[in-house]
Amino acid sequence: MEKNKAINEVFEIPVAERRFVDEKNLKFKRKIIFLSPFLIFFFSFMGLLLKNNFEINNFTIGKSDSRILGHLPYEETSKEELVFIEPNIWVHKDMSQSLIRMRQDAKREGVDLVFLSGYRSIKLQKDIFYSLKSIRNQDASERARVSAPPGYSEHSTGFAIDIGDANYREADFEVEFENTAAFRWLKLNAAKYHFKLSFNKNNEHIDYEPWHWRYEGSIEALKVFETANRDLQNISK
Numbered sequence: 001m002e003k004n005k006a007i008n009e010v011f012e013i014p015v016a017e018r019r020f021v022d023e024k025n026l027k028f029k030r031k032i033i034f035l036s037p038f039l040i041f042f043f044s045f046m047g048l049l050l051k052n053n054f055e056i057n058n059f060t061i062g063k064s065d066s067r068i069l070g071h072l073p074y075e076e077t078s079k080e081e082l083v084f085i086e087p088n089i090w091v092h093k094d095m096s097q098s099l100i101r102m103r104q105d106a107k108r109e110g111v112d113l114v115f116l117s118g119y120r121s122i123k124l125q126k127d128i129f130y131s132l133k134s135i136r137n138q139d140a141s142e143r144a145r146v147s148a149p150p151g152y153s154e155h156s157t158g159f160a161i162d163i164g165d166a167n168y169r170e171a172d173f174e175v176e177f178e179n180t181a182a183f184r185w186l187k188l189n190a191a192k193y194h195f196k197l198s199f200n201k202n203n204e205h206i207d208y209e210p211w212h213w214r215y216e217g218s219i220e221a222l223k224v225f226e227t228a229n230r231d232l233q234n235i236s237k
């Protein structure tokens with residue numbers, strides 16, 4: 001009897017403990033089973049919310065947040081990426097050959113393209129933006145319609161070029177440029193050289209700039225203008 005008791009005690013203790021653990025586990029499991037539909041619903045809902053938020057941030061709010069007066073931010077390309085074309089005109093090495101070829105081909109067809117402005121440092125863009133702003137007595141948002149704030153110009157990437165018509169210099173940087181032979185030729189041919197008009201007539205923040213073209217013929221350039229192109233798709237939808 002004594003012996004049995006002793007045996008029982010030996011066995012009961014671990015059994016009792018195990019049962020206790022099991023019950024605890026069972027309760028926990030029951031709770032989980034009971035709560036699981038709610039948990040599944042909760043996490044799906046949160047997931048969906050996060051996903052939507054992410055998309056909203058990426059495609060609408062994010063973009064408008066990173067914009068200043070309608071302009072997207074652009075980093076300044078490093079000097080090593082730049083190639084000299086002619087005095088005062090430096091462009092990204094990816095686009096230099098295509099740009100020169102475009103001018104040569106236009107010339108062959110009797111159209112004289114003039115390069116007005118290529119790469120501009122953020123410092124130069126700052127001078128342009130603030131000096132012209134004060135000269136013309138415009139506030140920043142008015143100024144931004146015709147010139148990008150520093151840090152927000154496609155010119156700082158080295159992938160943008162302003163083009164004029166050698167036989168009609170009065171139209172340089174003017175909407176009137178669209179009536180020149182140079183613009184008509186560019187409209188028909190620029191895409192062959194991977195150039196695209198950056199600011200067309202549909203842009204609600206930035207005025208139409210028929211002279212301003214950007215290069216999209218390399219992966220590097222496409223990466224730089226990815227947001228701008230995505231935005232354009234959204235506008236046209």
Ligand SMILES: [Zn+2]
Nearest residue numbers: 160161162212
């Ligand atoms: Zn420009």
